[in-house]
Amino acid sequence: MARNVSDSDSVRRQNRGLVLGALRVQGSLSRTALATGTGLSHASITAITHDLIEQQVIAELEPGEKSDGRGRGRPATLVGFNRHIGAAALFEVDVNRSRLSLVDYGGVLVDRIETPVTPATFAETPPAVFFAQRLRQLQARNPSEAAVLRRVAISVQGILDRDGQSLKWSPIAHLANRPFTTELATAFAVPVALHKRGRLLAEGARWLDPALHDASVATVFVGSTVAMGMTFRGQIMGRGDEGATEFGHMNHQPNGALCRCGMRGCIEAYASDYGVLRTAYSVPETATPAPAVPQHEYDGLIARAESGERTATHAFNLAGRAVGFGLSRMMAVFDPSHILIVGPGARAFALMQAEINAALASALVCRINGMPEVVAHRDEKEPIFKGLLMKTLNEIDQDDFAGLPGAR
Amino acid sequence: MARNVSDSDSVRRQNRGLVLGALRVQGSLSRTALATGTGLSHASITAITHDLIEQQVIAELEPGEKSDGRGRGRPATLVGFNRHIGAAALFEVDVNRSRLSLVDYGGVLVDRIETPVTPATFAETPPAVFFAQRLRQLQARNPSEAAVLRRVAISVQGILDRDGQSLKWSPIAHLANRPFTTELATAFAVPVALHKRGRLLAEGARWLDPALHDASVATVFVGSTVAMGMTFRGQIMGRGDEGATEFGHMNHQPNGALCRCGMRGCIEAYASDYGVLRTAYSVPETATPAPAVPQHEYDGLIARAESGERTATHAFNLAGRAVGFGLSRMMAVFDPSHILIVGPGARAFALMQAEINAALASALVCRINGMPEVVAHRDEKEPIFKGLLMKTLNEIDQDDFAGLPGAR
DNA sequence: AGCATTAATTTCACTGCTCGAAAAAAGATG
DNA sequence: CATCTTTTTTCGAGCAGTGAAATTAATGCT
Numbered sequence: 001m002a003r004n005v006s007d008s009d010s011v012r013r014q015n016r017g018l019v020l021g022a023l024r025v026q027g028s029l030s031r032t033a034l035a036t037g038t039g040l041s042h043a044s045i046t047a048i049t050h051d052l053i054e055q056q057v058i059a060e061l062e063p064g065e066k067s068d069g070r071g072r073g074r075p076a077t078l079v080g081f082n083r084h085i086g087a088a089a090l091f092e093v094d095v096n097r098s099r100l101s102l103v104d105y106g107g108v109l110v111d112r113i114e115t116p117v118t119p120a121t122f123a124e125t126p127p128a129v130f131f132a133q134r135l136r137q138l139q140a141r142n143p144s145e146a147a148v149l150r151r152v153a154i155s156v157q158g159i160l161d162r163d164g165q166s167l168k169w170s171p172i173a174h175l176a177n178r179p180f181t182t183e184l185a186t187a188f189a190v191p192v193a194l195h196k197r198g199r200l201l202a203e204g205a206r207w208l209d210p211a212l213h214d215a216s217v218a219t220v221f222v223g224s225t226v227a228m229g230m231t232f233r234g235q236i237m238g239r240g241d242e243g244a245t246e247f248g249h250m251n252h253q254p255n256g257a258l259c260r261c262g263m264r265g266c267i268e269a270y271a272s273d274y275g276v277l278r279t280a281y282s283v284p285e286t287a288t289p290a291p292a293v294p295q296h297e298y299d300g301l302i303a304r305a306e307s308g309e310r311t312a313t314h315a316f317n318l319a320g321r322a323v324g325f326g327l328s329r330m331m332a333v334f335d336p337s338h339i340l341i342v343g344p345g346a347r348a349f350a351l352m353q354a355e356i357n358a359a360l361a362s363a364l365v366c367r368i369n370g371m372p373e374v375v376a377h378r379d380e381k382e383p384i385f386k387g388l389l390m391k392t393l394n395e396i397d398q399d400d401f402a403g404l405p406g407a408r
Numbered sequence: 409m410a411r412n413v414s415d416s417d418s419v420r421r422q423n424r425g426l427v428l429g430a431l432r433v434q435g436s437l438s439r440t441a442l443a444t445g446t447g448l449s450h451a452s453i454t455a456i457t458h459d460l461i462e463q464q465v466i467a468e469l470e471p472g473e474k475s476d477g478r479g480r481g482r483p484a485t486l487v488g489f490n491r492h493i494g495a496a497a498l499f500e501v502d503v504n505r506s507r508l509s510l511v512d513y514g515g516v517l518v519d520r521i522e523t524p525v526t527p528a529t530f531a532e533t534p535p536a537v538f539f540a541q542r543l544r545q546l547q548a549r550n551p552s553e554a555a556v557l558r559r560v561a562i563s564v565q566g567i568l569d570r571d572g573q574s575l576k577w578s579p580i581a582h583l584a585n586r587p588f589t590t591e592l593a594t595a596f597a598v599p600v601a602l603h604k605r606g607r608l609l610a611e612g613a614r615w616l617d618p619a620l621h622d623a624s625v626a627t628v629f630v631g632s633t634v635a636m637g638m639t640f641r642g643q644i645m646g647r648g649d650e651g652a653t654e655f656g657h658m659n660h661q662p663n664g665a666l667c668r669c670g671m672r673g674c675i676e677a678y679a680s681d682y683g684v685l686r687t688a689y690s691v692p693e694t695a696t697p698a699p700a701v702p703q704h705e706y707d708g709l710i711a712r713a714e715s716g717e718r719t720a721t722h723a724f725n726l727a728g729r730a731v732g733f734g735l736s737r738m739m740a741v742f743d744p745s746h747i748l749i750v751g752p753g754a755r756a757f758a759l760m761q762a763e764i765n766a767a768l769a770s771a772l773v774c775r776i777n778g779m780p781e782v783v784a785h786r787d788e789k790e791p792i793f794k795g796l797l798m799k800t801l802n803e804i805d806q807d808d809f810a811g812l813p814g815a816r
Numbered sequence: 817a818g819c820a821t822t823a824a825t826t827t828c829a830c831t832g833c834t835c836g837a838a839a840a841a842a843g844a845t846g
Numbered sequence: 847c848a849t850c851t852t853t854t855t856t857c858g859a860g861c862a863g864t865g866a867a868a869t870t871a872a873t874g875c876t
Contacts, residue, residue, distance in 0.1 A: 005447045006414075006422035007863050008832045014414035015834085032853060039413045041835050046855055073852025074842040159776045168776045228741075249772035250740030251733060263772050325659060329737045332658030333636075364657035364671050368567045368576045415834050416861045423862085440824055449864050454826055481823025482871045 009404065012048075015040055017402035019048050020057075024390070024397060025213075028061055028080030049079055056082050057401045081106045086400070087145035088392045089135055091154040092197075092384055093117065095172055095224050095292055100134045101385065102145055107393055111142050119291055122174035128183035135188065150400060152184055152192040153392040155200050155384055157225055159246060164194055171225055171260055173291075195391065197221065197384060198245055202229025204387030205340055205377070216336040219383075220247065222323065222345025224293065225260075226268040230336060247330065248272070252322045257285035270322035271352075273298045273344065280304075280315035295344070302348045313351065320352025324359025331365045331372070341376040342383060349376035417812065420456075423448055425810035427456050428465075432798070432805060433621075436469055436488030457487055464490050465809045489514045494808070495553035496800045497543055499562040500605075500792055501525065503580055503632050503700055508542045509793065510553055515801055519550050527699055530582035536591035543596065558808060560592055560600040561800040563608050563792055565633055567654060572602055579633055579668055581699075603799065605629065605792060606653055610637025612791030613748050615798050624744040627791070628655065630731065630753025632701065633668075634676040638744060656680070658737065660730045665693035678730035679760075681706045681752065688712075688723035703752070710756045721759065728760025732767025739773045739780070749784040750791060757784035 015038070022037040023029060029037065035045045052058045061078040083106035090101045098117050102110045113134050122130065131154070139146035158170030167176040181192040202219040206212050212231075221227040226248030248268035249261055256265030257275065269275045269285070273293040278285065280301055305312035327339060341349055356374060360366050377383075423446070430445040431437060437445065443453045460466045469486040491514035500507045506525050510518045521542050530538065539562070547554035566578030575584040589600040610627040614620050620639075629635045634656030656676035657669055664673030665683065677683045677693070681701040686693060688709055713720035735747060749757055764782060768774050785791075 004422070004426060005863085006419040008416075008419070008834095008861095009863095011414040011416070011419060011833055011862090014412070018412060030853075031855095042854070043836075043856080044834055047833085050855090071852070072844055072850075074854075075844095076853060159773065162777075169772070230741075245742075246740045246773050250737050251767075251770055254729075254733060254767070254770065259772075261772050263770060263775070265770070266772065321662075325662060326737075329658050329734075330741050332654045333638075333738050333741055334653075359659075359662070362659055362662065362671060362673070364577070364667075364669050364674065365567065365654050367671070369570075413834085416863090417834095419833090419862055438824075439826095450825070451827080451865080452863055455862085458826095479823070480821070480873055482825075482869095484824060 012404070013402045015044065016048055016052065017398050019045070019052070020397040020402060021394070023058065023079070023081060024394060028078040030076030030078050032076060034079070052401070053079070055401070056085050058082055083108060084144065084148065086148050086150040086396055087142075088151040088153060088389075088396065089138065089149060090385070090388045090392060091131060091134075091152070092388065093154060093156050093172060093175070095157075098130075098134075100131075100138060101389075102138050102142055103389060103393075104145060105148075105150075105393065105396065107389055110145050111138055113138055117172070119173040122172070122178075126180070127175055127178045128180035128187075131180060131184055132187055135184075149188065149190055150396050151392050152188065152190055153195060153388055154181070154192065155195050155197050155388050157197050157227065160194055160196065167194070169261070193392070193395070195388060196227070196229070196245070198227030198247070199229040200387030200391065201227070201340075201342055201383050202231050202387070203391050204383030204385070205342070206231055207386050207390050208383055212338060212340075215338055217338045217340060218327070218330065218334075218336040219340040219342060220323065220327070221343040222271055222319075222341060222348075223343035224273055226271050226323070226326075226345075228330075230334065232334075232336075247326060250326050250329065252325060258287065258289065260289045260291075267322045267326045271319040271345065275322075276315045276319050276348075277301060279318050280311050282311070298344060299347070302351070305348070305351050316348055316351035317355050319345075319348075320355030321359060323352060324356035325362075327356065327374075328359045328363035328366070331360070331363050335365050335369060335372065337372060339372050339374040341374065342378075346376040346378050420812065421810045423452065424456055424460065425806050427453070427460070428805040428810060429802070431466065431487070431489060432802060436486040438484030438486055440484060442487070460809070461487070463809075464493050466490055491516060492552070492556065494556050494558040494804055495550075496559040496561060496797075496804065497546065497557060498793070498796045498800060499539060499542075499560070500796065501562060501564050501580060501583070503565075506538075506542075508539075508546060509797075510546050510550055511797060511801075512553060513556075513558075513801065513804065515797055518553050519546055521546055525580070527581040530580070530586075534588070535583055535586045536588035536595075539588060539592055540595055543592075557596065557598050558804050559800050560596065560598055561603060561796055562589070562600065563603050563605050563796050565605050565635065568602055568604065575602070577669070601800070601803070603796060604635070604637070604653070606635030606655065607637040608795030608799065609635070609748075609750055609791050610639050610795070611799050612793070612795030613750070613785070614639055615794050616791055620746060620748075623746055625746045625748060626735070626738065626742075626744040627748040627750060628731065628735070629751040630679055630727075630749060630756075631751035632681055634679050634731070634734075634753075636738075638742065640742075640744075655734060655738065658734050660733060666695065666697065668697045668699075675730045675734045679727040679753070683730075684723045684727050684756075685709060687726050688719050690719070706752060707755070710759070713756070713759050724756055724759035725763050727753075727756075728763030729767060731760060732764035733770075735764065735782075736767045736771035736774070739768070739771050743773050743777060743780065745780060747780050747782040749782065750786075754784040754786050 018038040019034055022034055031045050031049055035042045058079045059082045061080050063077060083104040086105035088103050092099045096117055098115045100113045104110055158167045161168050165181050166179055170176045181194055185192040198221055201221055205219045217231050219229045228245050228247030249266040251265050252267045252270060253265040257269035258264055259266035259269035274289045277293060301312050305316050360371055426446040427442055430442055439453050439457055443450045466487045467490045469488050491512040494513035496511055498509045504525055506523045508521045512518055566575045569576050573589050574587055578584045589602055593600040606629055609629055613625060613627045625639050627637045636653050636655030657674045659673050660675045660678060661673040665677035666672055667674035667677035682697045685701060709720050713724050768779055
């Protein structure tokens with residue numbers, strides 16, 4: 001039983017966490033700004049920053065450049081993260097690509113390796129080996145960061161098991177049911193975390209658009225898959241273990257089109273790239289989905305639809321309908337104030353919008369609370385990276401540095 | 409901006425809350441049991457109980473009867489809630505009935521008034537007047553509890569507005585868009601809370617079955633409406649304002665059967681009592697739903713289905729299918745470990761089970777994580793009351809008594 | 817009856833945290 | 847160089863929680 005007891009230790013941890021969180025959100029700050037930002041007294045900020053500086057978690061910045069312009073009184077000295085006290089390795093794994101980024105504790109990108117991925121990749125190279133190879137390569141190139149590596153975080157698609165340590169299923173071939181996180185964790189003596197891509201999108205959106213930082217947002221990825229992440233008033237839904245936001249595999253049509261996951265009638269089977277192409281080319285909807293769709297083919301279809309070609313527009317209509325009813329159904333359980341469409345499918349948003357809105361209009365919640373704001377947001381790469389980055393750094397802040405040194 | 413700053417006050421509040429919470433869950437306890445139950449030290453328990461006793465929130469029980477059997481050492485003195493320091497008025501409003509219960513701070517039922525409700529009730533008597541009349545009646549009969557009334561809580565069906573203070577829509581006629589909570593709050597100078605019935609069912613289930621206390625459970629009410637409440641590892645989902653768990657009005661069939669809410673294709677339109685009857689009697693599914701269904705008619709249909717009459721079994725099959733796909737779709741967003749079916753429809757569970765399971769089997773999440781345990785639970789009256797009771801008492805514990813006297 | 821034993825509570829001495837107020841520091845201004 | 851302004855630090859107080867020791871209140875033996 002986790003003890004929820006509050007004592008002076010937990011007070012310190014909480015308030016140190018508040019300070020680190022403020023720095024994470026707002027960047028380097030003066031102690032005074034920290035005091036107003038966190039609500040703590042100046043005296044406490046002095047004590048806390050003193051400790052954190054002593055432990056080298058943060059450091060005073062040289063007063064040099066910073067736009068201090070000119071003030072009347074004593075000039076503020078900013079404190080900011082000590083970039084060299086930690087580093088994190090962030091893998092973004094995709095059906096066709098993998099990217100490993102090494103970032104320091106200040107969130108600055110240090111180095112990066114990209115590798116193409118094919119359905120054969122993880123059959124030939126076990127995932128643990130694949131990841132370990134690349135991570136070692138990066139460590140060799142960046143010895144000073146390698147020495148302080150504190151986390152490995154991996155963005156994946158699929159369904160995680162209860163404890164979030166392995167994939168039970170994934171559209172990325174041969175990645176599921178391999179205990180690569182524990183293998184990596186022991187090999188590198190560092191915690192390894194798995195994150196669902198959909199959820200990272202939600203986290204990333206929160207950080208990239210300040211207006212969304214504390215809102216309730218559903219972020220829908222449309223592309224080679226369909227996925228969703230949600231934030232509720234600034235909190236990410238689903239703490240680690242509650243694995244499921246399988247929006248893309250929500251049933252749209254009982255016994256409908258065959259999905260890559262093997263089930264029938266999933267939203268993805270209508271709205272993902274392969275689903276739309278299948279509809280457009282009048283391939284029977286029970287045909288096995290293509291394992292991967294070249295980008296130019298999807299883009300070509302969008303262009304044809306935009307020029308009004310009927311088979312193409314029809315395909316996007318069906319896709320919009322699937323996404324729209326999925327959203328309408330989701331909103332019966334959880335209704336966000338904003339809905340973000342991201343990913344390659346965002347480029348086809350205009351083609352789906354009418355059907356999405358029509359489907360949403362059929363939801364009672366929308367009639368009562370008003371329609372949510374649905375907007376498309378191109379390029380999902382940065383939200384995922386940003387989400388992975390911030391989530392991992394925040395974890396280091398709160399788990400490694402908010403507590404007293406030596407604890408845990 | 410709410411300050412999340414932690415100081416010695418918040419520590420005390422947290423730990424007092426822990427003590428009150430333990431007493432709420434486990435009943436009267438000795439100080440030693442309280443220490444092990446909360447994780448606090450004996451010294452702190454002594455200090456906290458001393459304060460609480462001084463403030464008359466709790467009291468030492470007479471050692472009398474209690475099964476102290478025989479122990480070797482100093483006998484424990486139990487402490488328990490001081491029943492007389494507070495009372496709450498709990499309204500359960502339904503399409504055909506309203507019940508007002510007066511309970512004391514110990515959770516003991518003091519008095520109760522039941523009144524039939526018809527579609528005309530709130531047209532003739534404004535809700536605020538209706539509630540005020542009954543509450544005054546109960547206060548007159550129980551002056552000592554009336555003097556310490558601390559909360560009025562109302563269980564309703566429908567959609568609440570963002571701040572949870574009024575109904576934006578309700579199947580109970582003339583109840584929506586009437587500011588009765590604020591009127592009652594000023595008239596009785598007491599906080600008035602509105603709770604969705606579905607959510608109370610979830611809360612109640614948690615308290616009535618210890619195995620569910622810390623589980624993730626979806627509780628589905630099937631009867632004159634279809635509604636759902638969810639708990640996530642013991643936490644009720646949706647804090648007050650996030651109004652929507654409109655499971656009954658999740659779309660099942662685009663442009664399908666007409667629902668009482670005016671939309672088409674809602675789960676309720678197939679699975680509620682009126683929906684099943686409409687199907688069974690081959691009334692066109694676009695016919696206006698009956699405002700209320702007499703219980704004997706619904707029970708009669710169940711009996712006919714159980715004896716194998718085709719039109720009746722068909723109706724329940726459709727109902728099961730609607731509920732099943734609804735659950736399957738919900739599970740793409742949130743997957744509970746248990747699903748509880750309650751309400752009159754629980755009696756027809758056997759008739760719907762096959763279709764529910766078939767629909768669940770079509771969900772990817774179920775294939776991966778295994779099917780959730782779906783069980784029916786007759787009589788929903790007590791879960792609602794229990795949920796309303798515990799939620800309200802807990803609120804008094806944490807808001808009124810966990811903080812220092814004088815604060816807030 | 818008297819004394820050892822046992823278990824529940826309370827008391828005590830100490831530590832850590834936050835806070836407000838006052839003091840100190842560090843430039844800017846004139 | 848004295849004054850003013852704004853940022854930080856220092857200091858004393860107050861409050862919580864904790865472990866260890868002391869106290870309390872029964873039971874069991876002799």
